């Protein structure tokens with residue numbers, strides 16, 4: 764499903780720009796700079812597909828990628844970055860809320876968590892939104908290559924404890940490194956298995 768079958772479809776800035784809800788859809792949510800675009804690039808094996816950058820808030824649209832004939836991968840705008848104008852942030856939040864609450868074809872949200880930091884309060888906000896929208900979500904730890912094995916246990920314990928409080932949380936989490944490739948095959952098979 765993931766080899767040679769992926770393309771950028773469009774960037775969406777308003778609800779009426781969404782493509783028809785006629786494919787299995789998964790989205791990637793997470794704080795700005797957590798590694799959403801890098802993860803999509805790693806999953807699809809296409810380095811330049813989703814823009815990845817050091818500039819927080821670079822991905823400002825809801826970006827749709829087609830995967831084969833059956834799936835959409837959706838790169839959501841990052842949340843929780845400090846230096847964007849309030850009006851801009853509010854507009855994105857409103858769009859994000861409407862998308863998450865109203866998208867019938869959305870099968871799962873992957874909530875990306877920086878493995879160095881664990882779950883922060885802005886992550887809790889999005890998880891609450893997913894709970895109330897009844898969108899099953901799964902935590903994906905990113906940048907695992909930056910965390911020493913001895914520190915990872917603590918982060919995992921914190922993440923598991925917090926996830927246990929969220930009714931929409933899928934209990935298994937995935938540890939990934941877009942840099943080293945850890946967890947990428949696992950995540951591919953999770954996505955391919957959704958229908």
Ligand code: GTP
Nearest residue numbers: 795796797798799800801815816820821822841941
């Ligand atoms: P926004 O679009 O701004 O919300 O950011 P994003 O979540 O899409 O993050 P992006 O993929 O652009 O990555 C942000 C930075 O983290 C880039 O400098 C990436 O190279 C780096 N990065 C992403 N994933 C990994 C990883 O697995 N390991 C390491 N070491 N760095 C990573």
Ligand code: MG
Nearest residue numbers: 799800814822
């Ligand atoms: Mg991005």
